[in-house]
Amino acid sequence: MPWTTVQVEKLENFFIKDDFAGDRILTYRDALHEALDQSLARDPRVFIMGEGVDDVAGVFGTTKGLKEKYEADRVFDTPIAENSLTGIAAGAAMAGLRPVLIHARMDFLLLSFDQLVNHASKWSYMFAGQVKVPMVIRTISARGWGSGAQHSQCIQGMLMNVPGLKIVAPATPYDAKGLMISAIIDNNPVLFVEHRWLHKTTGHVPEELYSIPIGKGVIRRKGEDVTIVAISYMLVEALRAAEKLQKDGISAEVVDLRSLKPFDGEIILESVAKTGRLLIADTGCKTGSVASEIAAFAAENAFHLLKKPVKRVCCPDTPTPTSDVLEKSFYRTDEDIYNEAVKMVNGE
Amino acid sequence: MEKDKLIEMYRIMKLIRMIEQRINDEYKYDEIKTPIHLSIGQEAVAAGVCIHLRKDDYIFSTHRNHAQYIAKGGDIRKMIAELYLRKTGCAHGRGGSMHLIDTDVGILGSTAIVGGNIPIGTGTALASKLLKNGRVTVVFFGDGAADEGTFHESLNFAAIKKLPVVYVCENNFYAINSHQKARQAGEGIYKWAERYGMPAYQVDGNDVLEVSDYAQKAIELCRNDEGPAFIECLTYRWKGHIGTVDDVGEGYRPREEYDLWVSRCPIKRFSEYLKNEGLLTDELERKMDEEINKLTEDAFSFAQSSPKPSPDELLEYVYAD
Numbered sequence: 001m002p003w004t005t006v007q008v009e010k011l012e013n014f015f016i017k018d019d020f021a022g023d024r025i026l027t028y029r030d031a032l033h034e035a036l037d038q039s040l041a042r043d044p045r046v047f048i049m050g051e052g053v054d055d056v057a058g059v060f061g062t063t064k065g066l067k068e069k070y071e072a073d074r075v076f077d078t079p080i081a082e083n084s085l086t087g088i089a090a091g092a093a094m095a096g097l098r099p100v101l102i103h104a105r106m107d108f109l110l111l112s113f114d115q116l117v118n119h120a121s122k123w124s125y126m127f128a129g130q131v132k133v134p135m136v137i138r139t140i141s142a143r144g145w146g147s148g149a150q151h152s153q154c155i156q157g158m159l160m161n162v163p164g165l166k167i168v169a170p171a172t173p174y175d176a177k178g179l180m181i182s183a184i185i186d187n188n189p190v191l192f193v194e195h196r197w198l199h200k201t202t203g204h205v206p207e208e209l210y211s212i213p214i215g216k217g218v219i220r221r222k223g224e225d226v227t228i229v230a231i232s233y234m235l236v237e238a239l240r241a242a243e244k245l246q247k248d249g250i251s252a253e254v255v256d257l258r259s260l261k262p263f264d265g266e267i268i269l270e271s272v273a274k275t276g277r278l279l280i281a282d283t284g285c286k287t288g289s290v291a292s293e294i295a296a297f298a299a300e301n302a303f304h305l306l307k308k309p310v311k312r313v314c315c316p317d318t319p320t321p322t323s324d325v326l327e328k329s330f331y332r333t334d335e336d337i338y339n340e341a342v343k344m345v346n347g348e
Numbered sequence: 349m350e351k352d353k354l355i356e357m358y359r360i361m362k363l364i365r366m367i368e369q370r371i372n373d374e375y376k377y378d379e380i381k382t383p384i385h386l387s388i389g390q391e392a393v394a395a396g397v398c399i400h401l402r403k404d405d406y407i408f409s410t411h412r413n414h415a416q417y418i419a420k421g422g423d424i425r426k427m428i429a430e431l432y433l434r435k436t437g438c439a440h441g442r443g444g445s446m447h448l449i450d451t452d453v454g455i456l457g458s459t460a461i462v463g464g465n466i467p468i469g470t471g472t473a474l475a476s477k478l479l480k481n482g483r484v485t486v487v488f489f490g491d492g493a494a495d496e497g498t499f500h501e502s503l504n505f506a507a508i509k510k511l512p513v514v515y516v517c518e519n520n521f522y523a524i525n526s527h528q529k530a531r532q533a534g535e536g537i538y539k540w541a542e543r544y545g546m547p548a549y550q551v552d553g554n555d556v557l558e559v560s561d562y563a564q565k566a567i568e569l570c571r572n573d574e575g576p577a578f579i580e581c582l583t584y585r586w587k588g589h590i591g592t593v594d595d596v597g598e599g600y601r602p603r604e605e606y607d608l609w610v611s612r613c614p615i616k617r618f619s620e621y622l623k624n625e626g627l628l629t630d631e632l633e634r635k636m637d638e639e640i641n642k643l644t645e646d647a648f649s650f651a652q653s654s655p656k657p658s659p660d661e662l663l664e665y666v667y668a669d
Binding site: 010119132 | 497668669
C-alpha cells in the first residue's frame with residue numbers, strides 16, 4: 001500500500017457541511033472520480049493522461065476503472081516526462097481536445113514549468129486569443145508518513161505569479177466535483193490543487209452534473225469576531241479551530257477560498273468588514289504564499305477595516321523534513337489557528 | 349514532381365529570401381522593434397517540406413520562423429505588420445517576429461523557447477490521432493533543440509503512440525555561437541530519432557529536391573497513420589543568430605566554412621536545375637521577381653501605415669473567453 005494511503009487511512013473521518021443538502025454522501029475521492037467519469041461521458045473531447053492513471057490503484061482511486069469504461073486512448077498511462085506531457089496536453093488542447101493531465105505529486109509539477117509557464121499559460125495573450133488552451137492539470141500534495149522534502153510540497157503560492165493560469169483548490173467533495181467540471185469546461189489552463197488528506201473527507205454531493213464558478217469563495221461557518229480564510233486542506237484545521245474557539249466564546253467566520261486565481265476578494269472584504277480581524281491559513285511555506293497575496297490584498301483594500309494586524313498561519317520557510325518529530329513541528333494545525341485567533345481577539 | 353509544384357517551390361524559396369532581405373534592409377531604421385532571426389540560406393527546408401502539406405495540417409516553428417510561416421501560406425501582410433508590432437499584425441502586435449500565427453493555414457503559434465514547440469506539435473498530432481481527422485503536424489526546430497529534454501521526451505511519446513508528426517531538424521550547426529560538436533555527443537541528430545523507433549534520415553538541407561523527396565514520404569507515412577518520422581536537414585544560416593549582424597571571421601564562424609556554404613546557395617542550385625530542365629526561363633524568373641517585389645512592397649506599406657495597439661488593450665486576452 002502506498003505510504004500516503006497508510007497515512008490517509010489513519011485519519012478520522014471528517015464530514016464537511018456544504019451548501020448542498022441532499023442525502024447522498026460521497027468522499028472527496030469519489031466525487032472527483034464521478035466528475036471525471038461524467039465529463040468523459042458527456043464530452044468526447046475530454047481525455048485523461050498521467051503516470052499510473054490506468055493502473056489498479058487509479059491515482060488514489062480517482063481514475064479507477066475509467067480506462068475499462070472508456071476507450072484506452074482516452075485514459076492512458078504516460079512516460080515520466082512531466083514537461084513534455086504538459087506541452088503535449090497544451091498542443092492537444094490547441095487542436096480542440098480537453099485534456100486532464102495528472103501529477104500524483106505537486107512536486108512533479110516543478111519539472112513542467114517551461115511548458116506550463118512559458119507556453120500554456122501565455123499562449124492566449126501572446127496570440128491575442130486566437131488559440132485557446134483548455135486543459136486541466138491535477139496535482140496532489142501529500143503529507144505525513146515521511147513524505148519528505150520532494151513528495152509533500154504545496155507550491156500554489158509560487159504559481160499565483162503566473163499570468164494566464166487559473167488555480168482552484170477545492171476542499172469539500174461538493175466543490176471537488178463542481179470545480180473539476182468547471183475546470184474542464186474552462187477555456188484556459190486550470191491548475192487543480194488537491195491535498196491528499198482531503199481525499200477521505202466526506203460531504204453531500206448531487207448525482208447530476210453541476211459547475212461552480214471559478215473565482216467564487218464560500219462562507220463555511222458564520223462568525224463575528226475573526227475571519228479565518230482557509231486554503232485547501234487548511235479548511236479542515238480551520239473548522240476544527242473554529243469549533244474550539246466557539247467553546248471559548250470566540251465566534252470565528254471561516255471563508256473557504258476554493259479558487260486561488262482569480263480569488264474572491266469581495267467575500268474577504270465583506271467578512272473583514274464584520275470581524276475586523278483576518279487570519280489566513282495556507283498549506284504552503286510562508287514567504288510568497290497564497291496567504292501572502294491575500295494579506296497584501298487586505299493591506300491594500302481593507303486597512304481601514306482591520307482592528308489588528310493580519311496573521312498568516314503557514315508552514316515555515318524550510319523544506320519538509322522527513323523525521324516524524326520534525327514533521328510534526330513543521331505542519332500548522334487547528335491548535336496554531338486557535339492560538340493565533342485567541343491572541344487576535346483577546347489581545348496578547 | 350509535376351512542373352507546377354517545382355516552380356511553386358522555387359517561388360516560395362525566392363519569396364522567403366526576398367522578404368527576409370527586405371526585413372534585413374529595413375531593420376536599421378529601428379521601426380521593427382522586435383528581435384529577428386533570419387533564415388537566409390535555409391530556405392529549401394521550409395519550402396521542400398511545406399509544399400506537401402494540406403492547408404489544415406499543422407506546423408510549429410521557433411524563434412526563426414519566418415520561412416516556415418511563408419512556406420505554409422501564412423498571410424504576408426499580417427506577418428510584416430506583426431514585425432512592425434501593429435494592431436493589424438497576425439498576433440495583434442503582441443507576439444513580434446518570434447511569435448507568428450495564422451490559424452487559417454494551421455499555424456497555431458511559434459515559440460521562442462528552444463525545444464518548446466516539440467511537445468506542443470506532438471500534442472496536436474495526438475489530437476489528430478484521437479479525432480481521426482487525418483491532419484499531419486510538422487515540427488521545425490534547430491540543432492539546439494536536440495540538446496533539450498523536450499526533444500527526447502516528445503519523440504519517445506510520439507513513437508509509443510504512433511502519432512502523425514514529422515520532426516524536421518534544421519541543423520545549421522550553431523546555437524548562437526556554440527558549435528554542435530561542442531554541445532552534443534555522437535554524430536547525427538537523426539540517429540536519436542532512429543533509436544526511438546521511427547524512420548529517420550539525414551539529408552542535404554540545401555537541396556530542395558532531396559528535402560522535398562524525403563518530406564513527401566514522411567508526410568505520406570503520417571497520413572496513413574504510420575507516423576512519426578524524422579528528417580535532419582543539414583543547412584547553414586548566412587546571417588548571425590539574431591538581427592542583421594554577420595558573425596563570420598575572427599572568434600566566430602570560420603570564413604572558409606561560410607564561403608563554402610554560400611557557394612551551396614539553395615536557390616542558386618535549384619534555379620540552375622530548373623533552367624537545365626527547361627522549366628525556368630528568364631522571362632518567368634523576371635515575372636516572378638516582379639510579382640514578389642509587388643507583394644513585398646504592398647506588405648511593407650500596409651505594415652508601416654497600420655495603427656499600433658492602444659495602451660488600453662494591455663489587459664486583454666490574459667484569459668481566453
